[in-house]
Amino acid sequence: MIEQAIEDLHVAAFDPMPTPREVLDRIPMTEAAATTVVQGRETLKAILDGKDHRVFVVVGPCSIHDPVAGLDYARRLKALADEVSDTLVLVMRVYFEKPRTTVGWKGYINDPYMDDSFRIDEGMAKARQFLRDVNELGLPAGTEALDPISPQYLGDLIAWTAIGARTTESQTHREISSGLSTPVGFKNGTSGDLTVAVNAILSASRPHSFLGINYDGGVTIVRTTGNPYGHVVLRGGDGRPNYDTVSITLAEAALTKAKLPANIVVDCSHANSYKKPELQPLVMADVVNQIRLGNKSIVGTMIESNIEAGNQPIPADLSQLKYGCSVTDGCVDWATTEKMLRDAATLLRDVLPSRRG
Ligand SMILES: O=C[C@H](O)[C@H](O)COP(=O)(O)O
Numbered sequence: 001m002i003e004q005a006i007e008d009l010h011v012a013a014f015d016p017m018p019t020p021r022e023v024l025d026r027i028p029m030t031e032a033a034a035t036t037v038v039q040g041r042e043t044l045k046a047i048l049d050g051k052d053h054r055v056f057v058v059v060g061p062c063s064i065h066d067p068v069a070g071l072d073y074a075r076r077l078k079a080l081a082d083e084v085s086d087t088l089v090l091v092m093r094v095y096f097e098k099p100r101t102t103v104g105w106k107g108y109i110n111d112p113y114m115d116d117s118f119r120i121d122e123g124m125a126k127a128r129q130f131l132r133d134v135n136e137l138g139l140p141a142g143t144e145a146l147d148p149i150s151p152q153y154l155g156d157l158i159a160w161t162a163i164g165a166r167t168t169e170s171q172t173h174r175e176i177s178s179g180l181s182t183p184v185g186f187k188n189g190t191s192g193d194l195t196v197a198v199n200a201i202l203s204a205s206r207p208h209s210f211l212g213i214n215y216d217g218g219v220t221i222v223r224t225t226g227n228p229y230g231h232v233v234l235r236g237g238d239g240r241p242n243y244d245t246v247s248i249t250l251a252e253a254a255l256t257k258a259k260l261p262a263n264i265v266v267d268c269s270h271a272n273s274y275k276k277p278e279l280q281p282l283v284m285a286d287v288v289n290q291i292r293l294g295n296k297s298i299v300g301t302m303i304e305s306n307i308e309a310g311n312q313p314i315p316a317d318l319s320q321l322k323y324g325c326s327v328t329d330g331c332v333d334w335a336t337t338e339k340m341l342r343d344a345a346t347l348l349r350d351v352l353p354s355r356r357g
């Protein structure tokens with residue numbers, strides 16, 4: 001028998017991970033959190049069905065790295081959500097998994113201590129705790145589904161899911177989406193290609209059978225029924241925005257041709273603002289203006305926002321981290337966020353009720 005190893009040549013270790021059931025038992029759903037999740041999902045579905053005239057806004061940090069600052073942000077957002085609730089439905093961006101262009105910190109689940117210790121076991125529990133805390137405030141949460149196993153640990157606390165620009169074309173992510181309990185926004189590709197997002201909605205709306213794990217961590221064949229609440233998220237690409245009226249009209253046409261509802265979310269960040277956070281208010285204002293001028297397809301927007309503006313590199317000495325400032329993409333600060341949302345609510349208040357018929 002050949003003596004040379006032929007398997008796991010590039011694997012350093014297989015470390016244990018608690019099962020979803022163990023984590024759910026440790027951090028169980030509460031009545032208050034469940035109410036927020038259910039109401040959040042139902043409201044978003046009603047908006048996508050054209051039955052609720054409001055616009056939803058997925059707003060919050062590019063990534064969560066400090067739960068204390070994250071909850072500070074969530075409390076502010078909840079107060080603002082109540083203030084604008086006749087016009088806007090605010091969903092907090094609670095992103096724990098970052099898809100990197102090459103390499104970099106991959107988020108709070110992957111490396112919760114930001115020291116390359118990669119304690120995914122602890123990160124998952126901390127992420128669940130944070131999500132439960134946010135929901136208990138009465139604020140629904142939106143996240144990016146990146147890892148195919150994570151939804152088993154966190155999915156019950158999520159009201160809206162994004163599939164990112166780097167994974168919209170991935171069959172695995174389309175399969176997962178077909179079984180998710182939330183509406184799913186598919187980003188256009190990083191090149192700006194919208195076809196991948198339209199194809200993703202079509203794929204995710206159908207039943208799939210694929211490999212996954214159950215709550216006890218056993219390998220299973222997951223059989224899904226299909227998700228009817230897929231929609232596109234325009235985030236720009238290839239160095240060009242795609243929130244202008246021409247791009248929106250082309251997106252509407254692409255959805256109609258695919259016999260899909262013309263439901264569009266505009267991401268004010270990423271390539272739509274050339275990754276310059278200070279440009280996000282211009283994108284938001286433009287989108288609000290389009291709605292005021294009669295647009296019927298824009299159902300939501302996304303804003304990357306934090307307590308402090310901009311972003312910071314992760315320092316070797318973590319005590320040097322600036323409180324409430326992003327360690328991934330740059331964000332608008334809290335004062336700007338309040339202004340963006342209050343202005344939008346004021347400008348949309350009169351036009352929304354008659355908008356979607
Ligand atoms: O929103 C987050 C980032 O744009 C995404 O994770 C890619 O980041 P990167 O290009 O810095 O790796």
Ligand SMILES: C=C(OP(=O)(O)O)C(=O)O
Nearest residue numbers: 099164165166187235270
């Ligand atoms: C990674 C993100 O966006 P995109 O997939 O559009 O790059 C994000 O919103 O964090």
